[in-house]
Amino acid sequence: MTEALGRVLPGLRHRRRIRNALLHLVLLTASVAFTFPFLWMLFTALKTPAELLQGTAAFFPSVPQWSNFVTAVTVIPFFMYLMNSLIVVVLVMLGTLFSATTAAYAFARLEWRGRDVWFVVMLATLMIPIQVILIPTYILYAHIGWLGTRLPLIVPAFFGGGAAFYIFMLRQFFKGIPKELSESAIIDGANHFQIFGRIMLPLSKPALITVMLFTFMGAWNDFFGPLIFLSNPDHWTLALGLRAFQLQFGGRFDLMMAAAILMVIPTLLIFFFAQKSFIEGITFTGIKG
Amino acid sequence: MKKRAQTLSRMKRQENLIGYLFASPWITGLILLGAFPFLASFYISFTNYNMLSFPRFIGLTNYRILLSSDTIFWRSLGNTFYHVSIAIPLGIVLGVGLALLLNNKVYGMSVYRTMFYLPNVVSIVAMALMWLWLFQPSFGLINEVLSPVYRLLDIEPLRWHQDARLAKFSLILMGLWAVGGPMVIYLAQMQDIPNALYESAEIDGASWVRKTVSITLPLMTPSIFFNFIMGLIGGFQVFTIAYIMTSGGPGRATYYYAYYLFDTMISDQNMGMASAMAWILLVLVLIVTMIALRLNRYVVYLGEES
Structure with a gap:
């Protein structure tokens, strides 16, 4: 009886681990979908107009344009x-x-x-x-x-x-x-x-x-x-x-x-x-x- | 004895007065800024009134014009029904789905919950501007990410909110970004379900699917119903996202009912017509809610007794 349990349990634990990993994968993907727009907003705010036209080719702002914030509050x-x-x-x-x-x-x-x-x-x-x-x-x-x-x-x-x-x-x-x-x-x-x-x-x-x-x-x-x-x-x-x-x-x-x-x-x-x-x-x- | 009864009744009268005193700010508001406008708008809906001259009683004319010969009225109503009938079921499925995933005693549950909820605190104007940028057809993020798919299928990139056939759905998609709000409610209700139910099901050998279908979902019907009703009331009033993102276009594709009402009221200053539209909206919301309440009896689980 205990022997049989001993054989089953590692298998169960293994299956649970796979299930947990899959779960986190799905949840992480969803988290990215929910939060990435915020980051993209920030990246966009720090880009030059020329970089905007390049889409993801210019993924990060090459030189962060912090002055955009100054412009935004003054115009x-x-x-x-x-x-x-x-x-x-x-x-x-x-x-x-x-x-x-x-x-x-x-x-x-x-x-x-x-x-x-x-x-x-x-x-x-x-x-x-x-x-x-x-x-x-x-x-x-x-x-x-x-x-x-x-x-x-x-x-x-x-x-x-x-x-x-x-x-x-x-x-x-x-x-x-x-x-x-x-x-x-x-x-x-x-x-x-x-x-x-x-x-x-x-x-x-x-x-x-x-x-x-x-x-x-x-x-x-x-x-x-x-x-x-x-x-x-x-x-x-x-x-x-x-x-x-x-x-x-x-x-x-x-x-x-x-x-x-x-x-x-x-x-x-x-x-x-x-x-x-x-x-x-x-x-x-x-x-x- | 008699004296005591007298003091008691005096205390009661006093408490009655104090009760009204405490409630008086709210009651005053309810009468002056709620009940009075409510009745007034009903009367105004039977008049021709442009704020410059006196309201002139014209009977059912406003309603007749709207219902029989106003094509924009029907178009905007149709747009709104489209929005409601797709956005609400999608929102429920996605919200409940995410809550089910988070209900698995996962590590870091509250962090995920926070991230999913985050879009709900964003100003709707800021959110609309952000999605305008994400949907931007030529170099917006969404089409950039999808470009391999477009190349694979050899199709033109989608024009999202700029495409009359796709605009309504694009706005629905954007609304799903805020699904974390209802999800938090679903999740809380799931966590209120007594563990004993699951334990006895496990002893009977029930699988995760079986437990979800037979225990979790039935016990969650009250919060699903709550979000359904709230979604209906809100969905029938959808306005700002279309106002900011599409101006109701392209070609009135996102010209929703509340948008038409807004234009009738603010741009045309046609208060009689706008009031008639508001009352039609109220009746529609009430009818749909009534139907939902009827169905509710068969669907919503209210405990053993009821």
């Missing part, structure tokens, strides 16, 4: 776009944190009439294509003189605009915090505002960070909102700036890739440093949603 008002992006992003983050945490607390910890109906309504808003509400809001903003300002991108965030996912996520997180904590605080004479501010929020840091990361990515990368509402070039964000760059220098892929890299770097860095929060957030919305 367009890059830093103005960057400032504009930051203004919108920071305010949207603040607004979303405010409106999402308050609503989530109401849904998770308070009894109020109609709560469950409102909750279903909130989930239903996830299904509605934005175009349906976009047109009247556009008309509304035109009438109150907000078109051409940043307000249509920022103000809705303070009123839960686009926050349904985050409200849901935070509600689940709040529900996971032991009720005894807030009950003993109530006995000690704390009101709901104190419980919210001194117990729930400090204990929810991981969830708050996830919400901030996702709002950052969303607002930083948003193209459609700025395209509709930011008619004044002085308010353009990086996403619109990059589009303007394309319209102006469409053939210069070296410069275009340099500008694109500058816009992508912050999101890549944030993702690398906060991977865990990211992956948890994504899987949360996907599985428990």
Whole structure:
């Protein structure tokens, strides 16, 4: 019996090793397909226009043209776009944190009439294509003189605009915090505002960070909102700036890739440093949603 | 006793008030920036309104024009259906496939996962510009890599997004680059499956294929369904990639529904017509979702009880 096992096991181990090697081969190939475009972007950004026309014959830039990055930020008002992006992003983050945490607390910890109906309504808003509400809001903003300002991108965030996912996520997180904590605080004479501010929020840091990361990515990368509402070039964000760059220098892929890299770097860095929060957030919305 | 009941009901009333207070920013937004525009766009869809004069009620005219005599409407709708019906199944197959590979307790799983997810954090404008360069027919990377194949088959290099027959598919191909997003969800759900199930299957001598088909895939149907619905809602609104890469061309080949809606709204300022298009879109999304929910009952595994 043991003898037979001894003959079978090395064979099994051998087969497993081959299988593992094949698996890694497939996964490595896929990894290259997913990540090589980033490298190619960088190579392109460092090439001369002449090298661009040689395709892979000039695979690496012979002399890295770091000046392409300088050109990219000077031919367009890059830093103005960057400032504009930051203004919108920071305010949207603040607004979303405010409106999402308050609503989530109401849904998770308070009894109020109609709560469950409102909750279903909130989930239903996830299904509605934005175009349906976009047109009247556009008309509304035109009438109150907000078109051409940043307000249509920022103000809705303070009123839960686009926050349904985050409200849901935070509600689940709040529900996971032991009720005894807030009950003993109530006995000690704390009101709901104190419980919210001194117990729930400090204990929810991981969830708050996830919400901030996702709002950052969303607002930083948003193209459609700025395209509709930011008619004044002085308010353009990086996403619109990059589009303007394309319209102006469409053939210069070296410069275009340099500008694109500058816009992508912050999101890549944030993702690398906060991977865990990211992956948890994504899987949360996907599985428990 | 009576006094206690009174305090209790007072506390209840108070909590009711506080509940509404906490929810009020969101509820205000929902009413002013959600419900009101929602109803308003329904009304506007029955009017002729160009933002300069007062909206004029014209009944079903907008809908009639769109459905009966607007060839661009049907063309853009067809393009969108093409996009959705190919991009979603391909995305699911690829996403689930990659997740299955990563679910094998492979060494370095989280590194692979990170690399697959990476494209998802890239701005869609930057991504579109990058693919414009990769697809570039004369010296773009993709055709350079494929050039031996072209020579072997003795065919002209493909012109990808510049070829009317291939443009939609090129954009779908590019969208698959972001398949790591759904994949992360699939993988998480796979890892939630109790090991005991696999162990007892192994005792019965089940192979990897058998375990995948009989255990993994059925238990993953909820996340597949979630991504399917999200893919539908997003897919019907595809706009930016076409706007940046092809301007809807060549020859309207990538002129999607949301693109036509955008032009009707922003360029033509024809708010009545654009609202009618938005409502047709909403109804379409709802119908398709309903059908999916119906099928869901037969396909999605919801645990022993249900």
